[in-house]
Amino acid sequence: MHETLRRLFLEGKLKGPSQKGFDPQQWQATFRQIPSPSTADQRHFEAALWFGEQFNQLRAYFDANPLPPGSPEEVLRRVVGVVNRECLTAINTAQQTLTASQGPVTASDIIEGRITLAGNVNKAPPAQLIESAIDGLRFDLEALQRPRTSLSEFDVPKQLLHLRRRVNFTIAYHILEEEWLECILQGWIVNTADSDTIQLRPGDPESAIARVVSEYRDGMLLQEMNSLARSIFNKHSAVRDRVLRSKVVRWRGPEGTLVLGYPSKQMAFPIYVSRLSATEPDLEPFTQEPLSHRGGLTLLQLVNAWAALASISWDLSSQIPLIDIDNPSQFERFAPLLPMDALISTLSAATELTPSQCETVIDTLTWRTVRDSLWFRPLVKAGDKHRIVVIPALRAPNRVWLRS
Known part of the structure; x- marks a missing residue:
């Protein structure tokens, strides 16, 4: 039996689209060398190329929104500071929303609650907003470890805009990386049949539903533990x-x-x-x-x-x-x-x-x-x-x- 693209990726013989050294031509050449590609091989190949394009576009957005000028220490504090502030704002907004609600607050209210930090754009659970911002921060921290060849020459309002945009870009980068791993590890499919709409759908819907239900149950159990601990x-x-x-x-x-x-x-x-x-x-x-x-x-x-x-x-x-x-x-x-x-x-x-x-x-x-x-x-x-x-x-x- 031939080695699948998935196995080659897991063994480090093929770089994934989010990794340094990713080469679409290497994926194409490897795919062509498989005597009888399976359906999974075909899906993984298509996903790798599609995600590679998305990562390249995001990297271009980063380049167009450079970090502000300043000493390495100042820029580092600003990069961490903007994420800390966004997270604290999300926490405060969530607390104010729960406080303003009518009647008792249930565990479902906490788990299913949605907030927005941008005027009803991209509503999401507070925990998801916070987790995504912190998970994405590592990409800007990694960028600061590399030598900076140029500094932002934009005025202060543009520098602020760039900092905030980069938070969104790092979140998008993290989510893209997670979705790529869902495709290569969990069998999710990139559906590009409609040029106007790109869909990511589970290859095994039943297992995907079971995962969502399990995560919801874990959240309910956490709230139950929190309530019991508060009582004690x-x-x-x-x-x-x-x-x-x-x-x-x-x-x-x-x-x-x-x-x-x-x-x-x-x-x-x-x-x-x-x-x-x-x-x-x-x-x-x-x-x-x-x-x-x-x-x-x-x-x-x-x-x-x-x-x-x-x-x-x-x-x-x-x-x-x-x-x-x-x-x-x-x-x-x-x-x-x-x-x-x-x-x-x-x-x-x-x-x-x-x-x-x-x-x-x-x-x-x-x-x-x-x-x-x-x-x-x-x-x-x-x-x-x-x-x-x-x-x-x-x-x-x-x-x-x-x-x-």
Whole structure:
């Protein structure tokens, strides 16, 4: 049996359309060499060429909307800051929408709710907006790792427009990449029969429906867990006091000083429920085992350290006002610099880990390449001495250690 295009892609012998080195002619030559191409081969071949064209168009849009001028540190903070601001705006809009609703708010209201940040254009669930913006951010971060051959020569309004457009482009790039993987891994089909409309449809509709139902069920279970945790937290003072007495790292504005402190009442429950989400009872026997690839730290130590750092995200979101933006430099206030020496010393005081162990924790949480998820690595390196926080990602339950 001949090797399918899918297998060649998974083995790294064929570059996908989102990867550097993708060559449509290589796909065409490989496809022609298959003695009897299967229906799946034909679909994968057509999908690769179609997605290749879409990625090329998006790359052209990026080139036409360059990043604003500034030092590498300034541009980095603006790129992260614009995403942080959009995410905080989505969170606030969702909360205001639920607060303004008539009657009790149900789990279905939360899961099925839609908001828009652009006057009823592209309505979507808040979680989807936030996840897409953060997932797409990695592409602009990756672009900043390459030498910049030219700077934007546009005026300030154009620079603002370009920054906001690039957020949309990175979201589109991420979604395209996900859809390509759906085609090559899950059998989705690119239907180009109608030149005016391009359709992506599942090759196995029954399995696709089952996935959607499963995701909805998971969302309902998460809301049920959240409600139960809220009830326990409110009724049992011992549970609540244990969280309030735990030491955490706090961010104090406007100077942005990192200090040792305790959770506020507003952040105590989110920390409690996030920690519940980050751990699983089945892992209990393994939480005390040293992880050689994490400098000998245990899973429990990593989760405790993450919980101590997560409070920074609530401080940032509560202390940074959502001001109107009329200059790209204003996005920097949504991405303040966190000194590494202060991060290490305060984290060590909060967790009783050694400075060396704290440095390992921070390295574990620091984004490296475009293939890293910012949900797993929500700190962005700004030189050797500072980190920047991707605010919603730092507070999200972190499962990178559980997976590894």
